[in-house]
Amino acid sequence: MNSHDVAARLEALGNPTRLEIVRILVRTGSRGLPVGDLRRRIGIAASTLSHHLAKLVTVGLISQERQATTLICRAELKTMQETADYLISECCAEEKAEIDAGTRTDPCCEDGCCGPDCCNSGAEGEKAAGKTAA
Incomplete structure (x- = not known):
């Protein structure tokens, strides 16, 4: 892990909506959450959510898995732990x-x-x- 990766993750989390998304997904654990359920919990437009999810995927804070017609989002807990470890190392x-x-x-x-x-x-x-x- 390098400072560029950590900075990109922290920048992504600097947006209140993305921070809320990550916190919700952390609470769901390895089970994750379908995109539709996540959208309903946050109460934003699908296109806006898609934009935020793309950013979080790009920096490695979340992953997505297609299960039939459902897209499941999960927090990448290992990446989050590595980021925190970098900060306090x-x-x-x-x-x-x-x-x-x-x-x-x-x-x-x-x-x-x-x-x-x-x-x-x-x-x-x-x-x-x-x-x-x-």
């Missing part, structure tokens, strides 16, 4: 390098945490970590 790398070099002693987070409360600092970080200021 360097979490705290500079701070860890400072610790390794001896120029910093207080890690921003534990190895591998990189969760929602990771790298918070100051009073908010201590609060998130369940600590209180002295």
Whole structure:
């Protein structure tokens, strides 16, 4: 995966309708959803939906499979996970390098945490970590 692929996926998700499409398809899991059902859930014209689906297919966030006369759309969960992994792969790398070099002693987070409360600092970080200021 490269930064161009990630940027294209994030750009596609920057559109509220496409983001909604992806969120709906993620909820349906591997079962996916027929295009007609997706259109009814979102409430947009078929031609508009087709345009958005084409963009999402192009960047690899969804796939489509024809089953007889029905077109099923599915979220490409592996691609989404790879995109998220790319975004956080360097979490705290500079701070860890400072610790390794001896120029910093207080890690921003534990190895591998990189969760929602990771790298918070100051009073908010201590609060998130369940600590209180002295």
